[in-house]
């Protein structure tokens with residue numbers, strides 16, 4: 001093979017070293033960038049409040065939904081703060097106010113959709129797209145929030161039920177579907193608190209096939225006699241079991257508690 005110079009063993013080793021060095025630099029860059037841009041999820045120590053920012057989105061682009069979003073302020077979300085403060089006190093947290101919730105300006109774009117029949121790979125790819133999307137749409141002026149909750153509001157004239165809400169642990173992002181009505185805001189906040197706790201590592205505590213709270217971890221008072229009806233909901237079970245086979249959605253976070261298993265999952269115990 002004329003014209004082709006064969007590299008000696010020393011030269012080849014040098015090239016290999018060069019490649020490995022570039023690969024390492026690339027890896028370090030990738031990890032640093034993803035941590036910077038996509039918010040890594042640091043360990044929880046619960047000594048200072050976590051900064052939670054709510055980003056409202058007009059999901060159905062209706063006029064009344066827009067009017068509702070325009071009238072929102074921090075006060076409409078303060079029951080999330082109060083709920084976590086009350087529950088944190090029960091678990092003797094060092095911080096008296098575990099989260100501070102603030103409202104950002106309206107986000108004009110819609111987040112990527114996750115199909116209900118998505119497989120694991122599609123769900124993982126959606127998670128990545130969601131993290132990039134959240135990073136691109138985060139214009140919060142006071143530093144990077146610890147947790148971002150995108151609250152998609154739907155008109156209360158809309159007959160179609162909003163799709164599922166979810167909380168991503170990686171990147172600490174919540175996607176909440178809510179109803180644009182002051183009567184529903186306490187319930188929107190209940191869903192937001194549930195998704196917020198998912199971003200901190202809490203797992204669901206209900207049976208996925210029946211939506212009924214799992215016993216005992218999904219019950220606010222598992223030792224109560226008689227067991228039913230319960231008075232409150234464990235936040236990650238999402239419903240109050242009232243009779244055999246029936247559980248009701250709470251009206252607000254006043255009817256919710258953080259059970260011991262959820263407390264362990266979010267490093268409260």
Ligand SMILES: [Zn+2]
Pocket residue numbers: 194198203204
């Ligand atoms: Zn959940």
